[in-house]
Amino acid sequence: MLELRSVTAGYDRAAPVMRGVDLTIAAGASVGLLGPSGCGKSTLARVAALLHRPDAGQVVIDGQPARGWRHRAPREQRTAFGVVFQQPRLSADPRLTLTDLIAEPLRAVGRAPEAAAVVPALAARVGLGKDLIGRRPHEVSDGQLQRACLARALVLRPRWLICDEMTAMLDASTTASLVHVVEEYRAEHGAGLLAVGHDRVLLERWCDGTTHWDDLTGGL
Amino acid sequence: MKPVLSVQGLSVRFRMRGGSHVSAVTDVSFDLAAGECLALVGESGCGKSVLASALLGLLPENAETAGSALLGGLDLLTADERTLARSVRGRRVGLVPQSPAAHLTPVRTVRSQLEESLRELAGVRKPALRAAAEQAAERAAFPAGHLDRYPHELSGGLAQRAATALALIGDAPLLLADEPTTGLDRDLVDRTVDELRRHVGDDRALLLITHDLAAAERIADRVAVMYASRVVELTDAPAFFGAPGPRHPYARGLLDALPEREFTPIPGMPPELTALPAGCAFAARCDRADEACAALPGLVAGAACHHPHVNVLESPRA
Ligand code: SF4
Numbered sequence: 001m002l003e004l005r006s007v008t009a010g011y012d013r014a015a016p017v018m019r020g021v022d023l024t025i026a027a028g029a030s031v032g033l034l035g036p037s038g039c040g041k042s043t044l045a046r047v048a049a050l051l052h053r054p055d056a057g058q059v060v061i062d063g064q065p066a067r068g069w070r071h072r073a074p075r076e077q078r079t080a081f082g083v084v085f086q087q088p089r090l091s092a093d094p095r096l097t098l099t100d101l102i103a104e105p106l107r108a109v110g111r112a113p114e115a116a117a118v119v120p121a122l123a124a125r126v127g128l129g130k131d132l133i134g135r136r137p138h139e140v141s142d143g144q145l146q147r148a149c150l151a152r153a154l155v156l157r158p159r160w161l162i163c164d165e166m167t168a169m170l171d172a173s174t175t176a177s178l179v180h181v182v183e184e185y186r187a188e189h190g191a192g193l194l195a196v197g198h199d200r201v202l203l204e205r206w207c208d209g210t211t212h213w214d215d216l217t218g219g220l
Numbered sequence: 221m222k223p224v225l226s227v228q229g230l231s232v233r234f235r236m237r238g239g240s241h242v243s244a245v246t247d248v249s250f251d252l253a254a255g256e257c258l259a260l261v262g263e264s265g266c267g268k269s270v271l272a273s274a275l276l277g278l279l280p281e282n283a284e285t286a287g288s289a290l291l292g293g294l295d296l297l298t299a300d301e302r303t304l305a306r307s308v309r310g311r312r313v314g315l316v317p318q319s320p321a322a323h324l325t326p327v328r329t330v331r332s333q334l335e336e337s338l339r340e341l342a343g344v345r346k347p348a349l350r351a352a353a354e355q356a357a358e359r360a361a362f363p364a365g366h367l368d369r370y371p372h373e374l375s376g377g378l379a380q381r382a383a384t385a386l387a388l389i390g391d392a393p394l395l396l397a398d399e400p401t402t403g404l405d406r407d408l409v410d411r412t413v414d415e416l417r418r419h420v421g422d423d424r425a426l427l428l429i430t431h432d433l434a435a436a437e438r439i440a441d442r443v444a445v446m447y448a449s450r451v452v453e454l455t456d457a458p459a460f461f462g463a464p465g466p467r468h469p470y471a472r473g474l475l476d477a478l479p480e481r482e483f484t485p486i487p488g489m490p491p492e493l494t495a496l497p498a499g500c501a502f503a504a505r506c507d508r509a510d511e512a513c514a515a516l517p518g519l520v521a522g523a524a525c526h527h528p529h530v531n532v533l534e535s536p537r538a
Pocket of ligand 1: 468469470500501502503504506507508509510512513517524525526527528
């Protein structure tokens, strides 16, 4: 279970973007969080993925309260999450080939040698063939780069996936394709999902349930 | 009636280092009449934004063009930069940009940006300027109370309206909207495109470039689907989104991928624009492909396909 308990967070303590928010996702379940652009739902996604320290409240991951944020989060908690953001170009190191990009989290946890065994299959799973994975971000399209970012999010086999507007820039077919990869992974590994977005039709089709930002925050 | 914009055989190639070429737009033709909205849809990298750049005379140095794009007698492809800057951009083509926040000047208020455009494009001078700016804002439903704000103080929807107000100032006969709804939530998408549609009225034409099929369905009269640099289907919007549906297998696949429809992706990915096949560029992903598809299909009856889906409701001709 992933729980946000009474979380207050933002970038200015005097004016938090959310106050006292509770959100619970059962193990293996998926929740779609809907809200207009710029409302602060990305901040919530970052808090849930231990990437942003809340001003108050708790994040509890499978019964364990979060014990740190960003690189100070303990490894077993940090690696419980795979995160995909809206803009692949902002989250991909332009110097890395897609192969190295996908392997990045393995390297970060000292498991680089596993990359050779894991990355090709994972790349194929997100639809990236041999000819593409040797390229660097500027040599591929946004859609292809987002496929690589999704593979990167899956490479440590996380128990939780956080997808923040993962498909907002993508065409219908690439969107359907990435969502199918996520759902296939979840079916295999029983992972839970928080999908944040503004497209009601998409999130209702994708997730077990949806909740609206205004209902979470009481329209703050 | 004479079209507002007539694009004939438009091709754009980029010369790359090492002598290779990227074919970004290949042999595209369409007319756009006053009062009409044409949606140009396709995925990122299909060539649709290069086509927009070509119409605005904003192609990079290494681009080679062929064909023509006539806007009231002026060929946008051969016009010099001076003509484009003085009499085309803003005056004959109004651009509604992809990210209004980036398009608006961050250090100046909306009012001062509107006033500047009014001075430059419409020759309005003080003391009439203030009222004219308020009128321009009103046309795009931008609230007068927000005119003295800076772009970063605006919501996404208001920034979009500010950008639209700017695009409308020159009374350009052609409005070009390049992904105007990216990242907006559905309600705002609907409102934004409805407003664009309203501005088209009877005497302007709108070219809506988008990957958002729902936005296209909402306001387009006709749809052009681009795939791997070519227009593969060009047809009336109601027939495309409703019955009988798209005729080209790619266009059909794209619609079926929508979450409100089948939500099934098209297998595979588009070919590289540096290495387009000689025949149909969709063949590797198409379940209808056969030997005939090794030859390039022409755009016949609205679809560039050797085996298009046919209208089952159409009675066979005697
Ligand atoms: S021409 Fe052939 S390969 Fe191309 S879309 Fe039509 S049937 Fe498919």
